[in-house]
Amino acid sequence: MPGNFYSVRCPDCENEQVVFGKAASEVVCAVCGNTLVRPTGGKATIEGDVLETVEQR
Numbered sequence: 220m221p222g223n224f225y226s227v228r229c230p231d232c233e234n235e236q237v238v239f240g241k242a243a244s245e246v247v248c249a250v251c252g253n254t255l256v257r258p259t260g261g262k263a264t265i266e267g268d269v270l271e272t273v274e275q276r
């Protein structure tokens with residue numbers, strides 16, 4: 220099963236960024252460096268606001 224991508228809005232600067240839902244490493248905001256995705260071994264925890272799910276086709 221392919222992982223999903225999520226469109227996430229940074230809670231600090233409102234930058235929108237597409238992140239992978241099963242990220243193995245921390246994903247930070249490209250603008251302010253805030254942590255958007257925290258890997259938890261398996262499914263990642265998304266720290267920002269998820270705007271939409273972008274399914275890989």
Ligand SMILES: [Zn+2]
Nearest residue numbers: 229232248251
């Ligand atoms: Zn930010």
